[in-house]
Amino acid sequence: MHRYFFAFMNNLKLRWKMLVLVLPLVTVPIFVVGGVIGYISTKQAYRGITQTARDDLEHMASFTIDLLNSHYQQFQVYKQDKVRTVHAELATLTNLSYSLVEAENRQYRNGKIDLRTAQASARKALKRVNVGETGYIYAMTTKGDLKVHIAREGENVFNEKDENGRYFIRVMCENALKSKPGEVLFIVYPWRNAVLGDTHPRQKVVAYRYFREWDWIIAAGGYLEETYDDLAFERRSFEELKEKIKSKKVGETGYIYCMDEKGNFTVHPDEEGKNFFNAVDFNGHKFIKEMCEKKRGWIRYPWRNVGESHPRMKIVRYDYFKPWGWIVAVGSYEDEFYQEANKIRGRIVGSMTLLTIIVGIVGTLLVFLAAKVLTDPINHMNEVIRKVKKGRLDEQMEVDTGDELGELAAAFNRMTAIIKQNKEMEASLAQQGKMASLGVLSSGVAHEINNPLGVILGYASYIEGKTSEDDPNYKYIHEIKRESKRCKKIVQDLLSYARTPKPALELLDINDLLSQIVDFAANHTDMHNVTVVKEFAPDLPLIMADGDQMRQVAINLILNAGAAMDGGGELVVRTFLDDQQFVNIAFRDTGAGIRQEDIEKIFEPFFTTKTKGTGLGLAITRQIIEMHHGKIAIDSEVGKGTTVTVKLPQDRDAL
Numbered sequence: 001m002h003r004y005f006f007a008f009m010n011n012l013k014l015r016w017k018m019l020v021l022v023l024p025l026v027t028v029p030i031f032v033v034g035g036v037i038g039y040i041s042t043k044q045a046y047r048g049i050t051q052t053a054r055d056d057l058e059h060m061a062s063f064t065i066d067l068l069n070s071h072y073q074q075f076q077v078y079k080q081d082k083v084r085t086v087h088a089e090l091a092t093l094t095n096l097s098y099s100l101v102e103a104e105n106r107q108y109r110n111g112k113i114d115l116r117t118a119q120a121s122a123r124k125a126l127k128r129v130n131v132g133e134t135g136y137i138y139a140m141t142t143k144g145d146l147k148v149h150i151a152r153e154g155e156n157v158f159n160e161k162d163e164n165g166r167y168f169i170r171v172m173c174e175n176a177l178k179s180k181p182g183e184v185l186f187i188v189y190p191w192r193n194a195v196l197g198d199t200h201p202r203q204k205v206v207a208y209r210y211f212r213e214w215d216w217i218i219a220a221g222g223y224l225e226e227t228y229d230d231l232a233f234e235r236r237s238f239e240e241l242k243e244k245i246k247s248k249k250v251g252e253t254g255y256i257y258c259m260d261e262k263g264n265f266t267v268h269p270d271e272e273g274k275n276f277f278n279a280v281d282f283n284g285h286k287f288i289k290e291m292c293e294k295k296r297g298w299i300r301y302p303w304r305n306v307g308e309s310h311p312r313m314k315i316v317r318y319d320y321f322k323p324w325g326w327i328v329a330v331g332s333y334e335d336e337f338y339q340e341a342n343k344i345r346g347r348i349v350g351s352m353t354l355l356t357i358i359v360g361i362v363g364t365l366l367v368f369l370a371a372k373v374l375t376d377p378i379n380h381m382n383e384v385i386r387k388v389k390k391g392r393l394d395e396q397m398e399v400d401t402g403d404e405l406g407e408l409a410a411a412f413n414r415m416t417a418i419i420k421q422n423k424e425m426e427a428s429l430a431q432q433g434k435m436a437s438l439g440v441l442s443s444g445v446a447h448e449i450n451n452p453l454g455v456i457l458g459y460a461s462y463i464e465g466k467t468s469e470d471d472p473n474y475k476y477i478h479e480i481k482r483e484s485k486r487c488k489k490i491v492q493d494l495l496s497y498a499r500t501p502k503p504a505l506e507l508l509d510i511n512d513l514l515s516q517i518v519d520f521a522a523n524h525t526d527m528h529n530v531t532v533v534k535e536f537a538p539d540l541p542l543i544m545a546d547g548d549q550m551r552q553v554a555i556n557l558i559l560n561a562g563a564a565m566d567g568g569g570e571l572v573v574r575t576f577l578d579d580q581q582f583v584n585i586a587f588r589d590t591g592a593g594i595r596q597e598d599i600e601k602i603f604e605p606f607f608t609t610k611t612k613g614t615g616l617g618l619a620i621t622r623q624i625i626e627m628h629h630g631k632i633a634i635d636s637e638v639g640k641g642t643t644v645t646v647k648l649p650q651d652r653d654a655l
Contacts, residue, residue, distance in 0.1 A: 053332075057250065057317040060330040064245055064256055068321050068328070071241050083205075086224065090207035091184045093129065093220040097137050098209045100125050105213055119214065123148045126218075134193070135222025141215045142173045148216075151195070162189035163201040176210035176217045184209050188224075242267045254332030261295075261325050263288050282311035291327055295320040300334075377401065381409060388416055457484045503546030503627055510543065510550075510575055510583055510648075511536040517551055518573055521558045529568030532558075537576045543583050543650050549624045556617045557587045557644050564591030564642065581650055582630075588643040594636040602634060 101122045108118040126137045126148045139148035144158025160169045168189045175185050185208050190201035206221035246269050248256050258267035263277025279288045281301035291299060296319050304311035316331035380398060387395040395416070397409035460481040467474050518532050561571045569590040576584050594602065603622045625632045629649055636642035 054315075054317070057315070057330045057332065060248065060250060060256065061317045061319045061328055064248075064258075064328045064330065065319055065321055067241065067245065068258075068324070068326065071237070072323050083224070086205060086222075087186060087207065090131070090186075090205065090220045090222070093131060093137065094184050094207040094209050094218060097126055097129065097139075097218050097220060098211060101139075101211050101214070101216065101218060105211075119147070123153075129220075131220055131222035135220070137218070137220050139211075139216045139218045140169075140173075142177055142210075142217065144169050144173060147214075163192055164190055172206070172208055172217060172219070176208065179210050182209075191223075242272075250330055251332045251336035253336065254330070256328070256330050258321075258326045258328050259288070259292070261292050261327070263292055266326060291316075291318050291329065295327060377406075377409070381412070384412075394420065457481060460484060503549050503624070505544045505546060507542045508545045508547055508550065509540075510545075510585065511540055513547060513550060514554060514573055514575065514585065517554045517558065521555055521562070524559060524562065526559050526562035530562050530565050531570045533570060533572045535572060535574040540575050540577060540583060541650055543648055545628055545648060546624075549628075553621050553624050553646065554585070556621050557646075560617065561587055561589035561591060561642070561644075564593075565589055566592075569641075578647070582647040583650060585646040585648070586643055587645075588641065590641040593638040593640055593642055594634065595638055599634055599636060603632075 104113075104118040104122040104125075107113050108115050113121070123139075126139060127150055129137045131137070136150050137148065138146065138150070140146045140157065144156045144160075146153050146155050146157060149155075157169050158173065159167060162168045166189065168187060172185075172187055175187075179185055186205065187208070188203060188205045191204040192198040192201040203224045204221055205224055206219050208217050208219035210217055245256050245258070245267050250256065255269050256267070257265060257269070259265045259276070262275065263279075264275050265271050265273065268274075276288045277292060278286055281287050282304055283302055285301060287299055287301045291297075298315065298317055300313060300315050302311035303314045313334040314331055315334055316329050318327055318329040320326070321328055384395050384397045396413050400406070460477055464474070464477045464481060467477055514536065515534065518534060521527055522530075522532055558571065558573070565571070571590075572586070572588040574584075574586040574588065576586075578584055603618050622632050625646060625648070631647040633645050633647075634642065635645070
C-alpha cells in the first residue's frame with residue numbers, strides 16, 4: 001500500500017500533489033476553533049474572578065486607611081485638649097518659678113542678703129522643680145548664658161539649634177525682650193536628648209517669662225508625651241488599632257501591614273519594628289524601596305517564605321496615609337488570589353490539551369508526509385547542485401518521477417554533461433597551447449639569448465678583472481654582469497616551467513632536507529636581519545619524493561619570505577603530520593603580507609608583486625607539488641605576515 005501510494009504521488013503533477021496533501025490540513029483549523037473558544041472562555045472567567053479579587057484588595061486597603069484616619073482624628077482632638085492643659089500647667093510652673101526669683105530679689109533690695117546670695121538661693125530652689133519624667137526648670141540671660149540648668153549651667157547656648165535646624169534659643173531671647181510685663185511665652189520644637197538615649201526627636205514644649213531685674217529668662221520645659229496624664233490610654237488604643245489591622249486576613253495567608261517612608265515596619269504580624277527598606281525579592285528587586293518611593297499603586301514580586309521550596313508570585317495593593325507618613329499594604333499570593341480561576345482554567349486546559357495532542361499527531365503525520373513527498377527530490381537536487389558548483393561535474397540527479405521536478409532533473413543532467421565535456425576540451429586545448437607556446441618560446445630564448453648573454457658575461461668578467469674598484473666605471477661593469485646573470489635566470493626559469501621533469505622518487509627525510517636548506521638559505525642576501533626558527537615534528541615519517549625538486553620548492557619559499565621582510569623579521573619553518581596523514585611543511589613569516597585580490601593570482605605564470613621578479617617561481621613550485629600529488633595553500637594578512645603550507649602524501653601512489 002505504501003509503495004503504490006508513493007508511486008501514485010510520483011506520477012502526479014506538483015499542483016495535484018499540493019492539493020492532495022494540503023486538503024487534509026484545511027480541516028485542522030476546525031479543531032483549532034474549539035481551542036480558541038476555550039481559550040477565550042478561560043480568559044473571560046479568569047479576568048472576572050481576578051478582577052473581583054483585585055477589588056477585594058482595593059477595598060481592604062481603603063478600609064485600613066479609613067481605620068487609621070478615624071483613629072488619627074479621634075486622638076487629634078484628644079491631643080489638642082491635652083496641649084492646652086499642658087500649656088496651662090507649664091505657665092503655672094513658670095509663674096511659680098518667677099515668684100521664687102522675685103522673692104529672692106526683694107530680699108536683696110531690702111538689704112537682707114547680697115545679690116550673689118539671692119541668685120544662688122533662687123538657683124537652688126529652681127533646680128528642685130521637676131516637669132514630667134525628664135523636664136526641668138532652667139534660666140538664662142538674653143545673650144544665651146545658662147544661669148540655672150541641671151547639666152549645662154554656665155554654658156552659652158545662644159546658637160543652639162533644634163532638630164529642624166532652627167535657632168530656637170535666639171527666638172526665645174528675642175521674644176522675651178519684646179514681651180510685656182507678666183506675659184508668659186511658649187515655644188515648641190523637636191529635640192533629641194542623646195543623654196537620655198533618644199533614638200529619634202520628640203516634641204518639647206517650653207513656657208518662659210522674662211525677669212528684667214536680673215536679665216533672666218525663666219523657662220519650664222518638658223516633652224509632650226511625658227505631660228499627658230493618659231499616655232498609657234493612648235498607647236493602649238494604638239495597640240488595639242494595630243491588633244485590629246493584623247487580625248484581618250487576605251485569602252489563606254495574605255495580610256495587611258504598614259510601614260513608614262524609610263521602610264520601618266510599624267504594623268506587621270511577624271516583623272514589626274524592623275527596617276526592610278533594602279529588602280529584595282527572589283529576582284533581586286528592591287520592592288519595599290519602590291513602594292516607599294511611589295507610595296501608591298500595585299506591585300507584583302516573587303517571594304519565597306521560609307520552608308518553601310520555590311518562590312510564589314505575590315500581588316500587593318498599597319496606599320499612603322499622609323498624616324503619619326505611613327504606607328498601608330494589602331498583599332496576597334497569586335496562587336491563592338487566582339485559586340478559583342485556576343480551577344476553571346485547569347479543566348479547560350486539560351480538555352484542550354487532549355484535543356491538541358490528537359490534532360497534533362494527525363497534523364504531524366500529514367506534515368511529515370508532505371515534507372517527504374515534496375522535499376526529498378528538492379533536497380537531492382540541491383545537494384547535486386552544490387557538488388557541481390564545487391566543480392564535480394560528474395554528479396547526476398536521480399530521475400524517478402514524471403512531474404516537473406523530474407523534467408528539471410533530466411535537463412540539469414544534460415546540461416552538466418555538456419559543461420563537463422566543454423570544460424575538459426577547453427582545459428586540454430589551453431594547456432596544450434600554453435605548453436606549445438612556452439616550448440617554442442623557451443627553445444628560441446635559450447638559443448637566441450643564452451649565447452649572446454654568455455659572450456656579454458665573459459667580456460664583463462674579463463673587464464671587471466682588469467678594472468680597479470676605485471675606477472668610476474667599475475660599478476657600471478658590475479651592474480652589466482649582475483643584470484646579465486638575471487637574464488640567464490629568467491631564461492632558466494622559463495625552461496624549467498615548460499620542461500619540468502617527472503620527479504625521481506626516493507625515500508626522503510623532510511626534516512633533514514629542510515635543516516640543510518635553512519642553514520644554506522640563512523646566508524643569502526635576502527635573509528639579512530631575518531631570524532629563522534625551526535619547529536620540526538620529531539616523529540615525522542619518511543615520504544616518497546624527489547629531493548632536488550623539494551629542495552627547489554623549499555629554497556624558493558624561504559627566499560620569498562625573506563624578500564617580504566625587507567626590514568627584518570622572523571620566519572618559522574614547521575613540519576607536522578595532520579589528521580589525513582599528510583606531511584605538512586609550513587613557512588610562516590612576519591612580512592608585509594599579500595592582498596586578498598592578489599592571492600587568487602599568485603600561482604599564475606608571470607604574475608609577481610616584486611619589482612624584479614619573473615613571476616615563475618611560485619608557478620614552478622605549485623607544478624612540482626602537484627606532480628607529487630600534494631597541495632599548496634597561502635594564508636596572508638596585509639601588515640601581519642604570510643603562511644604558506646605544503647601538504648605532501650606519505651604514499652604518493654596510494655592516492
